[in-house]
Amino acid sequence: MHKLTREVRFSINPFLGESGAGFNSYASKPCGEGLALYFGLWVELTGGVDEDTGFVVNVTDIDRAVREFVVPVFAEKIKGDFSKGEHIGLGQVFELLKQARSILKDKFQPAGLNRLWLQLNPFRKITIGTEETEMFYFSEKFEFAATHRLWNDKFSEQQNFETFGKCANPAGHSHNYIVEVTVKRTAEAATGWTGGFEKVVEAEFISAVDHKNLNADVAEFGKKNPTVENIAAFGWEKLAGKFEAAELSSITVWETDRTYCTYCG
Secondary structure, three states, rough: OEEEEEEEEEEEEEOOOOOOOOOOOOOOOOOOOOOOOEEEEEEEEOOOOOOOOOOOOOOOEEEEEEEHHHHHHHHHHHHHHHHHOOOOHHHHHHHHHHHHHHHHHOOOOOEEEEEEEEEEOEEEEEEEEEEOEEEEEEEEEEEEEEEEEEOOOOOOOOHHHHHHHHHHHOOOOOEEEEEEEEEEEEOOOOOHHHHHHHHHHHHHHHHOOOHHHHHHHOOHOOOOOOOOOHHHHHHHHHHHHOOOOOEEEEEEEEEEEEEEEEOOO
């Protein structure tokens, strides 16, 4: 079984009757005009590989289905609500994704639709699965900078340097970490919710690690190595049960753009 994922990029200008089709789908198609609203809709499919083509699904078929059947639904909603001066909150975005799921679920057989997620901006996304449920996943990225050293007093000095390499440097070293916090929630009372969500993450987790020497300043790491794995678990401990009307689903911590770990409690 394979999972194939494709991002379909499109732009909508809520004030124009027609959005230009454009010729560069890498940038977005429809391409919008002037200051348009940009979207990235990710489609994840599961299925076997066709022996003749080597495809789960030809990605051009994914592009075609989204642009033909889903983009008009987004355009109608956005242009209609903008013309009335109405806000489109997370609950309404969830409903749009549910419509997209219903439209696309049988378009790629024998492959099945597994997940859809909409990139709200480069640092936020909303995700739904294939199950018929009123739950969605909201993810947002944060950043912090910290210093750490990887060392185990049970090891000899040679063992420490063999195990941790440069990370065992007595002076330590620093990272600019990226953290993605994902919660599961319902669409009810979702308007204005993200501000409170961000305050909780900042107060309970980011403030505990940002611009800190993790080994010296964070009690959790007094005897436990502040690896990316342990930082993710620490984030979970700090945030689990702290969100109003939402359940913590996962914490992902990037130490570099090549190394990250996800912890799910």
